[in-house]
Amino acid sequence: MDFLSNFFTLFLGKLQSPTLGFLIGGMVVAAVNSRLQIPDAIYKFIVFMLLIKVGLSGGIAIRNANLVEMLLPAAFAVILGILIVFIGRYTLALLPNVKVVDAIATAGLFGAVSGSTLAAGITIVESEGMAYEPWAAALYPFMDIPALVTAIVLASIYVSKQKQRQAEEEQRSKQEYLGEQEYGSEQGGTAVISKPRGSANHRVRIWPIIQESLQGSALSALLLGLALGLLTRPESVYESFFNPGFRGLLSILMLVMGMEATARIGELRKVGQWYALYAFIAPLLHGFIAFGLGWIAHVATGFSLGGVVLLAVIAASSSDISGPPTLRAGIPSANPSAYIGSSTAVGTPVALALGIPLFLSLAQALGG
Amino acid sequence: MDFLSNFFTLFLGKLQSPTLGFLIGGMVVAAVNSRLQIPDAIYKFIVFMLLIKVGLSGGIAIRNANLVEMLLPAAFAVILGILIVFIGRYTLALLPNVKVVDAIATAGLFGAVSGSTLAAGITIVESEGMAYEPWAAALYPFMDIPALVTAIVLASIYVSKQKQRQAEEEQRSKQEYLGEQEYGSEQGGTAVISKPRGSANHRVRIWPIIQESLQGSALSALLLGLALGLLTRPESVYESFFNPGFRGLLSILMLVMGMEATARIGELRKVGQWYALYAFIAPLLHGFIAFGLGWIAHVATGFSLGGVVLLAVIAASSSDISGPPTLRAGIPSANPSAYIGSSTAVGTPVALALGIPLFLSLAQALGG
């Protein structure tokens, strides 16, 4: 009962957050046929600003972190970020009628990290008087960025394979057509030449697709920000420019995504229950896997119990901030209603109201 | 004498305000044939940002207000906002050579509210030790937004009627031409069919025009901001993003409007005196009507004397902030030199130097 009332309070609070408010606002604007528009140049620049900020904050956090001490937990965070996307790829994406790119984008968002969920986790761990390493919060970019990169690369591979398959099918039907013609003609040379070309390319080559993804504007901006955060001292410009505007620019991005979502919300009618199911189970599953890996670090290197809980919270959280702009630009064919809806309406309340108390009790039971 | 010196001090101060400074700067830039330009995408986005901010601040103010207690004064504020535009429509707009859309836009600006005039009013009411309800300042969006919506809708109706009339005249001259031809021809069928079509459409249908106005980018952004301010909790993003940039973005809009104004300032040569007359009388007239309605609320529901004065000040003020971007986007054919010039150069100094002392003395005389 307490959980349910907590859950609904959080759920209603989320609906009033500016992020979701602007998303719904955009949907309403589109639904009433308003002529309101955000110019394309502005939209692209807003995405750039958001991504470079996500990269910069990650880079600064990693640069300021004690890398030697946090080596094992950081490695686990990277593994978790990648693993979560693969879990989504081979569970949610295989459910009936679920579109693969939508599922990969959703898994990417659940692999990415929510700063506000992490902040809630830290507050509660502190209020329980549980010790944790000061660098534990700096684990987030190690999970966040690998998850988003993995999602974009997996989606690119999938889209390329689809195109390859389509091209092959067209080739085959063309060959068959040609073949039919050839029975009546003198020479079968064309079919002989074109057939091996089709089979030789049957396996899509992965590396060019990864390279292509990294050269895309989304990952370029993210990695540029990361590199600048790691290698230069952008704190002054980050604090005075990139950070203060972030939430505002995000709200405008949400408005644009809402305006687009109206046209695509219908796609989710048949599959809404699968997204709800995934968004309910995923935070807990990811959190428990992270808890297990954190426990290994606890036994092996003395990683604190509070740190184990925070690693689980980071894994359980789904990004409401870094994820949407990155996925929007990196996987443009995915339906934002699917991933933002799953994360904001179900995933985040579950992580906050159910996940954090569970991981905390578990740590206290095991560590006591 | 004291009034005149006050008036000219305020007038000179206004000329140095960034708002008017950038407007005049834009006029000079255009006059010397500079190639300076603000890209169109930027301009549209700036207008969007300004309008959504105006809506958000109105929505937040209304949400935080005690609606039951302020019901009657708020209703009077809405009535005043609409009434002021109609007064301008049937006085200023009927003067010789005055263009109707320019007059409606000017009346819209005088119906809208100036935050700085209101702030001056509050300061003076407080310094006189006169009591007023804490929610009195929150009356402003109830007048501001209805005035702007009314002005845009009235202008749309006027423009549609004009087009209708033009089309009819073209139709008629075509018919006459055809008619002349028909005298010489065998059949008069065309004229018989086309004539009733013209007379049936003689009355412009209002509702589609209102709907069309509300779907336009200006009112959409304004109402979206209002809805988000009312129904969600956008305070964080409002304080960190939409509010701080407001005056800066407004200054750039003023620059663009100045660059456009140069080409259109000549239009005002024959009618400048009418705008000056309107801008001198209107603040006092609107203020006294508002004082009268406020007094009814004072007698009926105990609305404070300070509140009555503030309602009069709100009605006397003309918007230097919310109005220009809204009218620029909502009534694009109106000449900004007309409405901004009337409001900034005459209306606001009159409201400040003449209106506030008058309403205050009246309240003290009546209430003492």
Next chain:
Amino acid sequence: MDFLSNFFTLFLGKLQSPTLGFLIGGMVVAAVNSRLQIPDAIYKFIVFMLLIKVGLSGGIAIRNANLVEMLLPAAFAVILGILIVFIGRYTLALLPNVKVVDAIATAGLFGAVSGSTLAAGITIVESEGMAYEPWAAALYPFMDIPALVTAIVLASIYVSKQKQRQAEEEQRSKQEYLGEQEYGSEQGGTAVISKPRGSANHRVRIWPIIQESLQGSALSALLLGLALGLLTRPESVYESFFNPGFRGLLSILMLVMGMEATARIGELRKVGQWYALYAFIAPLLHGFIAFGLGWIAHVATGFSLGGVVLLAVIAASSSDISGPPTLRAGIPSANPSAYIGSSTAVGTPVALALGIPLFLSLAQALGG
């Protein structure tokens, strides 16, 4: 030894500054064939914002300065700003393989002023207990803006002369071609008519080019800002909007300039040593000339010794802030790698580590 270690510490620090970091980031982004792009409308608006801010801050500084008292030093600052550009025009620009527009732009940047070098100078003068006029820092716009205007005008004149010469050569080769034909033809009229036209225009008329430069978007924005800073009271909008975003917008401009620089860095291979030589000598030479002029003011009007040192520091500094956007927009054909590289990598460290101590010791030796 101490100088060298100081120099390299500063040099490494500069490489980590956001300004240079984003420039190098842009170069890397372009080198790896990323599809990252900043929309053109955004880029143009960023340049506008930077230039109007530079103008505003200069205008505000001049308005707040005591013009009568600072008349002679201010006049010297204007002379220095113009002189430095001419020095570069007749030294660096004449070196083998150095492109003239690149050299003029570099000289413009060395004539313009670095706020951070000036701040370092003030700090050191204060820590030595040396007296200086409070308005000494306000001398910077008197050197900064004339230097940038001079550079843009000189570059325009050069480019126009080049075009003129090309046109004449084409004309001449055409005439020769026609002449050859004419030997075989009956009439030589065309050559007779066209020849005087060529020689009459041999001298490029300067004033139209200056007017054209001032009407360009770069100088228009700069001078508009200057006029608004001088004649209106834009402090509120400057502090809330134009100033806070400045470093952030500059970092994005640097990114764009870096993306363009990659393609043009090869141009500098043969001439890099000349730029390094110029960037090493110029700050000291400019500083000593300024010191000499400052000393004249010291003897003639009692200009303080600290003020003399600051005038020398202002002249020795090269702009990392106001210069790049102005020159980028005002001399679009100049290679940003040349002028930003010279200033940031060599000029500024030399001015800070070598110039300031030299001018200070000189003043103490002469004044003691």
